[in-house]
Amino acid sequence: DAKTTQPPSMDCAEGRAANLPCNHSTISGNEYVYWYRQIHSQGPQYIIHGLKNNETNEMASLIITEDRKSSTLILPHATLRDTAVYYCIVKGYSGAGSYQLTFGKGTKLSVIP
Amino acid sequence: DVKVTQSSRYLVKRTGEKVFLECVQDMDHENMFWYRQDPGLGLRLIYFSYDVKMKEKGDIPEGYSVSREKKERFSLILESASTNQTSMYLCATLQGAFQPQHFGDGTRLSIL
Numbered sequence: 001d002a003k004t005t006q007p008p009s010m011d012c013a014e015g016r017a018a019n020l021p022c023n024h025s026t027i028s029g030n031e032y033v034y035w036y037r038q039i040h041s042q043g044p045q046y047i048i049h050g051l052k053n054n055e056t057n058e059m060a061s062l063i064i065t066e067d068r069k070s071s072t073l074i075l076p077h078a079t080l081r082d083t084a085v086y087y088c089i090v091k092g093y094s095g096a097g098s099y100q101l102t103f104g105k106g107t108k109l110s111v112i113p
Numbered sequence: 114d115v116k117v118t119q120s121s122r123y124l125v126k127r128t129g130e131k132v133f134l135e136c137v138q139d140m141d142h143e144n145m146f147w148y149r150q151d152p153g154l155g156l157r158l159i160y161f162s163y164d165v166k167m168k169e170k171g172d173i174p175e176g177y178s179v180s181r182e183k184k185e186r187f188s189l190i191l192e193s194a195s196t197n198q199t200s201m202y203l204c205a206t207l208q209g210a211f212q213p214q215h216f217g218d219g220t221r222l223s224i225l
Contacts, residue, residue, distance in 0.1 A: 034213055043117075043203050043216035093210035099144060100158040100171060101205070101214055 001102065002027040002090040009108045012082075018075040020107050022088030025069045031092040033064060035073045036103070037084040044087070044103070047073065078111045085109075115140045119204050119217035126224055132191040134220050136204030144207040145187035146214065147171075147179060149200040156203070162187055194224045 005023040012018040024033065034049040048055055048062045050071075055062045061074040075082055087106040093099065120135035136145065146161040148171075158171030160179040168179050176198060180188045191198055201221050205214040 032211055041201075041219075041221065043119075043219040046213040046215055049213055097169065099161065099163075099207055099210070099214075100146065101148075101156060103156045105155075 001092060002031055004088045004090055004104055006086070006088055006104065006107045008105065009110070011110050011112055012075075012078045014080060014111050014113050015077055018078040018082065018109060018111070020073040020075075020086050020088075020109065021070065022072070023070045024088070024090045027068050027090050028092055031090050033062065033068075033071050034089045034091060035060070035062065036087045036089065037082075037109075038087070038106075039081075039084045047086075078109075080111050080113065083109060083111045115142075115206065115215040117204055117206055117215050117217040119202075119220050121220050122218060124220055124222045126191075126194050126222070128194060128196060128224060130191075130194050130224075132194050132222070132224075134189040134191075134202055134204075134222070136187045136189070136217055138185055138187075138206045138215075140206065140208070140215075141184065142206040142208045142215075143184075144209070145181065146205040146207070147177075147187065147189045148203045148205065149173070150203055150219075151200050159189065196224050198222065199224045 035047040036044040038044045050062045064071045085106040087103045116139045118137045147159045162168045162181040178190045203219045204217040207214045
C-alpha cells in the first residue's frame with residue numbers, strides 16, 4: 001500500500017469549509033484512497049473513498065488530482081463535532097490476506113467556535 | 114447503514130482471567146477483523162476471518178484466539194489476560210475488496 005503524508009494538525013473556523021490534504025505520490029493504478037476519522041475514545045468512522053473521480057456523499061467531498069498523487073477531503077460546513085483525527089489511507093488488494101488497514105498519524109482537525 | 118456492535122465500551126479485568134470480547138454485525142459481511150490500537154503504535158491486526166469457522170492470524174496473534182461460529186458474530190478471547198494487553202480493541206467488517214471497512218465503537222480494556 002502506498003505511503004501517505006498528512007499535516008499533523010489543522011484548525012478550521014466553525015461553519016467554514018475544512019480542506020484536509022493528503023499526499024500519496026507512489027500510489028499505484030489499482031489503489032483506492034480512503035478517508036476515516038476518529039473522535040477521541042471512539043472507533044474509526046468511514047467517511048468516503050475513491051479511485052480517480054471526485055466523490056461526494058452526505059458527509060464530505062473527495063477531490064483526487066488528475067495524476068492521483070494527492071487528494072483533498074472537504075467538509076463543507078465544519079461543526080464542533082467534526083473535531084477529530086482524520087486518516088488518509090491508500091489501499092490496494094491482492095486477496096483476503098491483504099485486507100488489513102494501517103493508519104498513519106493522521107491530521108488532528110480542531111474546529112474553532 | 115452498517116452497524117458493528119461491540120459488547121462493552123469499557124472493561125476492567127484482572128491478570129490471568131479469561132476475557133471474551135464480542136462483536137456483532139448486521140450487514141451480512143463476509144470478512145471480520147479484530148485490531149488493537151495503542152498510542153504511538155497505530156492500528157495492529159490481531160486476527161481476521163473471511164468466512165464462518167475460518168480464521169487467519171494477523172500481525173500480533175500471540176495471547177489471543179478467536180471464534181466465528183455464525184456469520185454475524187466474531188469473538189476475541191484473551192486466554193490468560195496480562196497487563197500488556199491493556200488497550201483499545203476494535204472490531205471491523207468488510208464486504209469485499211475495494212469496499213471500506215466499518216468499525217465498532219471499540220472496547221477500552223484495562224488489565225490490572
